[in-house]
Amino acid sequence: MAQAPIRIGIGGWTFEPWRGTFYPEGLSQKKELEFASRALGAIEINGTYYSTFKPATFEGWSKTAPDGFVFTVKASRFCTNRKVLAEGGESIRRFVSQGLVELGDKLGPIFWQFMATKKFEPEDFRAFLALLPRDEAGVKLRHAVQVRHESFHVPEFVAMCRDAGVAIVYADSPQYPAIADITGDFVYARLEAGEDENPLCYPESDFPRWTEVAKTWASGGRPEGLPYVTAEAPPATPRETFLFFIHGGKVRAPAAAQELTRRLA
Template sequence: MKNQVLIGCSSFNNRFWKGIFYPDNLSSSRWFEFYCQYFNTYEFNGSFYKFPTVRIFENWYKKTPENFIFSVKAPKEITHLKKFNDCEDRIKEFYEVCETGLKEKLGCILFQFPPSYQFSAEKLDQIIRNLDLKFKNVIEFRHESWWNEEVWSAFRTHNITFCSVSHPQLPSTIFTDFPLIFIRLHGKPKMFYSSYSPEELLDIKNAIDLKSAFVYFNNTASEAGILNALALKHMLE
């Protein structure tokens, strides 16, 4: 992936998109197939709620076109319940399931920590020690204490990407000096619902143009996510 911007959404099974993106007469069983005609990446979030299996990912692999890329979110068992404590084997298993099932279609592995997870040097060290650095690891924090130079420097040293987020309670910095740019747009001011203006999308476009980036719209509780994704894709064409 050299100087390629991949744009997608964090869900696709969305009734609000019918008649706006999905044709009215298209069966919901074909929605993802239709999505793949417009986008070449998808952020797989189902793995956050239930630990995935190789078979599940093999099925996703088979139903996507050549050159399609998945980013996969780590299970909350790892990031929210255990918070990387005593789960080295589970993390290793997760990597193996992703790699075996998705093969060359595996893009980034996303680890998103909860708002209660605040910065400490010990936690930073624990994160780095538990990651398999041969993968494209992306870390998303939900507490502002992680926005500091100690974290950024350690991540750059170990080839880890600090996730850029658009979130009502967090800084909106788009980080361009990590192994790749990874942006999650959750909706502001109303999380999951709010749409981004053409001016906001243009700012994103200018920040990532001619660079390697993954951009995922997670404002999918309405029609906003798909319309924003299509608009940004058009801006970059």
């Protein structure tokens, strides 16, 4: 079966310990995005979780990155850190309309991350999913949600996301339970269990497995050995796959992304 693009990346591009480990010595900070976007296939923009940016800023990022590169965008905390998610419509509107579409064809999925204390309240979460816009200024929007409380590990949540066409983020984490069920037309994975003591963030022996997992996702398959809530397999159609080395082992995350990219080539 054909394989959709696999985009391997990291979170953000401004991180002092990367200077001299990922970025060449002497590279100016202004050139870091230019360098990172040519060394990797994707970057998860994290600054949007804390702040808003002007349309010109998104346009500038897009112009700096090469053709074929993709940015995913982390949604504002004002949208997700709420007692009642259904009341976040205005915050969602403000976040989406700040200028994300200026990324053009380099705009990937919007990533909505919830606090680990946020429990699954079915009606409220269904209302939240209904608030997510499907387009902005004629540009199609895709959405991925990362939930980190065990109460979401129920078939109702998986079905809810599948009905909405929203991807559940698979997160390989030492702290939070993971859900690997495929619910969207793309796959979004975050490998969060890395350690800086490992030169490649993850043990080198793990890379053959992640290589096969990424290929299986991109080919429309359902990788074995991951934590699923349901036994239902999605349609076997190729899915664009995003995989980020992020959080744990951050200093070595770029090395991991480059190594996995090399193995997939």
